Amino acid sequence: MRDDPENQDTQTDGDQTTGSQTPSPSTVRWLALGAILVVAAGAGALTLRQGDTAPLAKIAAAPIPVTAxxxxxxxxxxxxxxxxxVLPLNQVDVKARVDGQIQRIFFSEGQEVKAGDxxxxxxxxxxxxxxxQAQxxxxxxxxxxxxxxxxxxxxTKLTQSGAGTTQAADTARAQVAVMQATVDGDxxxxxxxxxxxxxxxxxxxxSGRAGLKQVNEGALVHANDATGIVTITQIRPISVQFSLPQDDLPDLLSGQHSAPLPVAIDTRDRSKHLADGNLTVIDSQVDTTTGMVKLKAExxxxxxTLWPGELVTAQVTERIDRNALVVPSIAVQSGQKGPYIFVVTPNNTVKVAQVTVGQTVGDVTALRSGVAEGDNIVVSGQSRLADGTSMQVTQIGGAQQNVVSEAQ
Incomplete structure (x- = not known):
């Protein structure tokens, strides 16, 4: 018997309503399309991220420019x-030694005079x-x-002949002695x-340089005046007095015993060199309040170029360390393990070397260990370096080296 179409429709509707609710073919197609799009978007994003990180990887691997x-x-x-x-070796305030009126002054202020002028x-x-009157x-x-x-x-003759008395002769002798004393006083x-x-x-x-006049012609001066006529200051030669800590005293005494130690004088701000001389005096005692010892150089x-009263910077050379191994002071870094430097290896990578530091003189520092003569030392650009970092080295006094090595 043929099925009733209406019953079939009713059954179908009943199955959709009361069955297992199986997705329709159209729904399945939409879900599959959505999954494909999600996968494609993820693949695109991954490709994009890989494309963005490639330049960063190249930048990270680029050699770091340094100077060595x-x-x-x-x-x-x-x-x-x-x-x-700066102190004069001699300075005299010239005063009148007797009272009187000044008739004439023969010097000019600032004039160089000689002793006896x-x-x-x-x-x-x-x-x-x-x-x-005295004469x-x-x-x-x-x-x-x-x-x-x-x-x-x-x-005397009368006494000897018996015609005169001894008293008369003695009186005459005494009178001679009195008159002799009077003449000596005169x-x-x-x-x-x-x-x-x-x-x-x-x-x-x-001899020296005349300063400013303290009196003028016609002035009345006295021997006990507090102010003199002029002050004469010896300019050539001249001395400089300065102080150093007592810890430097052994080297100063040792060096001065062999030969006078050289002393260089600069302006107070050390912007200009003024003079060179020798140490002449080391004070006989240390100042107990400051722990400093006074020195004088001539x-x-x-x-x-040196003027009395001027403030200057004095530098005395205590000794000379022969054959010292030195590097620019800016190359020495400080770390938790102590001072260290960066050494350029033959393949232009960096190696960290711990060092023992000696004296610093000017812009160089002596190293007692950790470095050998001829080692190439990084002097600038250290902030981005680590052990094994690849570098692009500009040699002081030399041409730039192209680095092709990769970071280790």
């Missing part, structure tokens, strides 16, 4: 530096008169001395008057 210099052996002067003051002239007339008194007493001696001679008065007259002419006691100063 070779470790070298040289004689290293060990010097110590201190702030010093006349600087000023006081009115000499009062002292010339005193000298004339007259001397002549009078010399005449009286001659008369007393004549009297002594006559009294001579001293004459010498004093001559000296005072000479003091009226004021001369330079030392300089010929013919070009007058």
């Amino acid at each position: 210099a070779f470790a070298s052996v040289r004689d290293l002067p060990i010097a110590r530096t201190g702030l010093g003051t 006349v600087l000023a002239q006081l009115d000499p007339r009062a002292y010339a008169a005193q000298l004339a 007259a008194t001397l002549q009078k007493d010399v005449a009286q001395l001659a008369n007393a001696r004549a009297d002594e001679g006559r009294a 001579q001293a008065a004459v010498d004093t008057a001559k000296l005072n007259l000479s003091y009226a002419t004021i001369a330079a006691p030392i 300089f010929d100063n013919q070009d007058q």
Whole structure:
């Protein structure tokens, strides 16, 4: 019997409603398409990420540019530096030694004078008169001395002949002695008057440079004035006094015992070199409050680059370390294990070397261990380096080297 179409439709609807709800073919097709799209999107994203990381990998592997210099052996002067003051070897405040009025001044301010040059002239007339009076008194007493001696001679002869008394002869002898003493006193008065007259002419006691005038012509000066006429300062040669810590004293004494230690003088900010000389004095004691010892060096100063009272930087060379292995100071790095440096290997990769540091002089540092002469040392660009890093090296004084090695 033929099935009823309406019953078939009803059955189908009932199966869709009450059955296992199997997906229709159209639904399956849409789900499959969605899965394909998801897979494709994931593959595209993966490809995109791989394409983005490729340049980063190339950048990470690129050599790091650095600058390098070779470790070298040289004689290293060990010097110590201190702030010093320029002091004249001699300085005199020229004053009048007698009272008087200044008639004339013969020097100019800032003039170079020599010892014995006349600087000023006081009115000499009062002292010339005193000298004339002393000389007259001397002549009078010399005449009286001659008369007393004549009297002594006559009294002695009379006594010897029995015509005179011994008392008369003794009195005559005593009178000669008195007159001799008077004449000696008169001579001293004459010498004093001559000296005072000479003091009226004021001369330079030392050679040096005349400073500013303290008095002018016509001024009345006195021997006990606090202010002088002018100050003369010796400029050539000149000295510098400076101080160093007491820890440097053994090397200073040892070096000075062999020969005078060289001393270099720069401006206070060390921007300009001024003079070279030698250490002349090491103070006999250490300042207990500061732990410093005073030193003095002398300089010929013919070009007058050093000026009294000037603040300068003094550098004394204590000794010379022969055949010291040195590298630029900027190459030495500090780490948890101590100082270290980066050494360039033959294939232009870096190697870390722990070092023992010695003295630092200027822009170089001595190394006692960890490096050999001729080792190529990185001096700049260290911040991005690690053991085995590939580098592009610019050699100080040489051409740039192209690096093809990969990081190890």
